[in-house]
Amino acid sequence: MNPKLRLVKQRHRCEHCLFRRFFLSAGLNCDEIDQAGQTTTTNIGPYRPGEYLYHAGEQCNALYVVHAGTVKTEMVTFDGDLHVSGFYLTGELFGADGINKRNFVADAVAVENTWVCELTFDNWEKLAMDYPGLQGQLISELGRVIAHKELEALSNHYHLLEHRLMSFLSDLLNRIKERQGQQSNEIELAMTKTDIARYLGATPESISRALSKLEKSGYIKNTKRKIYILKDQSCLDAVI
Amino acid sequence: MNPKLRLVKQRHRCEHCLFRRFFLSAGLNCDEIDQAGQTTTTNIGPYRPGEYLYHAGEQCNALYVVHAGTVKTEMVTFDGDLHVSGFYLTGELFGADGINKRNFVADAVAVENTWVCELTFDNWEKLAMDYPGLQGQLISELGRVIAHKELEALSNHYHLLEHRLMSFLSDLLNRIKERQGQQSNEIELAMTKTDIARYLGATPESISRALSKLEKSGYIKNTKRKIYILKDQSCLDAVI
DNA sequence: CGATCCATTGAAGCCACTCAAGCCCGGTGG
DNA sequence: CCACCGGGCTTGAGTGGCTTCAATGGATCG
Missing domain, CATH: 2.60.120.10 (Jelly Rolls)
Structure with missing residues (x-):
């Protein structure tokens, strides 16, 4: 530096x-x-x-x-x-x-x-x-x-990758809200999903599949650069 | 308290x-x-x-x-x-x-x-x-x-449980040596192996199997209450 | 000495990884 | 402008490691 x-x-x-x-x-x-x-x-x-x-x-x-x-x-x-x-x-x-x-x-x-x-x-x-x-x-x-x-x-010890991923997204959203001081359910992803994979100790392929599952279950909406949180993390236990 | x-x-x-x-x-x-x-x-x-x-x-x-x-x-x-x-x-x-x-x-x-x-x-x-x-x-x-x-x-993101386990044991030994100020390769386990499993995010069965593998490979000696470290963690990459 | 917890071993199932292929998109250069 | 390229993302099939379920042996303790 x-x-x-x-x-x-x-x-x-x-x-x-x-x-x-x-x-x-x-x-x-x-x-x-x-x-x-x-x-x-x-x-x-x-x-x-x-x-x-x-x-x-x-x-x-x-x-x-x-x-x-x-x-x-x-x-x-x-x-x-x-x-x-x-x-x-x-x-x-x-x-x-x-x-x-x-x-x-x-x-x-x-x-x-x-x-x-x-x-x-x-x-x-x-x-x-x-x-x-x-x-x-x-x-x-x-x-x-x-x-x-x-x-x-x-949360890194949750068995299913979907749960670790959802927990990560919730944490991210909380930190964004804390900074902005306003309610929002939108996460603008600065990092690539490959980076998220490396953070969660998974492969990009697994992340992609986990995101699809979470979307199908109605927990999130997944786009290229943004993710919308549709349910609170406390509903996580309902994820199958 | x-x-x-x-x-x-x-x-x-x-x-x-x-x-x-x-x-x-x-x-x-x-x-x-x-x-x-x-x-x-x-x-x-x-x-x-x-x-x-x-x-x-x-x-x-x-x-x-x-x-x-x-x-x-x-x-x-x-x-x-x-x-x-x-x-x-x-x-x-x-x-x-x-x-x-x-x-x-x-x-x-x-x-x-x-x-x-x-x-x-x-x-x-x-x-x-x-x-x-x-x-x-x-x-x-x-x-x-x-x-x-x-x-x-x-180290929690090492793929194989054996590696995470070996890393944990090495860390434990280092901390013991730091306190005692003397060289030693003996770890007197205060915690149960079930506790170690819960720490590493694994099952007791998997820990047992991983310990067996590490012992067969010559990295440790595993007894009920004590574990002896026979090789340095830096040799970990040789573990197969 | 039975009860309980811990540790170990075996067999079967599941999740994530690996390998592979195709898609989408932004950037580059002809 | 378009063809080409490369990285990221997605989807599919097969493998492997860990879990689950089950049973046994051993140690500690009241």
């Missing part, structure tokens, strides 16, 4: 940005937030689809939030298969796997045209000295990540 | 306790550590095998570390299957899934006779005010948990 080549002027505020929420919760007022954002965070992009933000093993010096677009993190299994470990939407934190050992566990790749917001650990520590509440905000967010991964692991 | 009924006098220091490492890293000297430990942490136990430490959904007011014994966390899938989301050995942090929303995502159950060390968020915040380095320690530890879960998810 080379900021010098890619630095773009921040045109609009990071409305949904996690860092902004941190600052708000820590008690900063609007002016302070603007100042803190401009002096401590760096906006990087655009990354083109398929472009790497960083590679596994590289040094990690910062926290990252998706400013616009979508990021996936992926790793290669010992037998050469590609595994997508997560998708990250606008406003979401990613790269937290690098915090402990200061280098990344997974690659990060842009799924679509993407900008990210970088906040170096150095700047974070300076901010944290001025605003002690910030550390607690980060701890809380990391706890959220852990809880989410726990639930992710749970 | 009722401290009043269960509070036992702390007989020996928490040598391997995560909290102790936090205090050390934050720059406390031995006297301060002893004082901080005695005034802010509570030692609870013994929990008997199968006994619940807390249930999913209950309020979470503290950080927990295994003082002695083994803890498993588990959740029930929508179709009634039990899923073990993690095993926690002496000295390891658990319950971090409750930090964000202040209530637990998974149940915590004692696997063997177990004592745990409790540090309430209230006490944590008091400590953090006196020793600012502590917050960073916790952030780092949560980052470690996230990185571990990422790698866990990776």
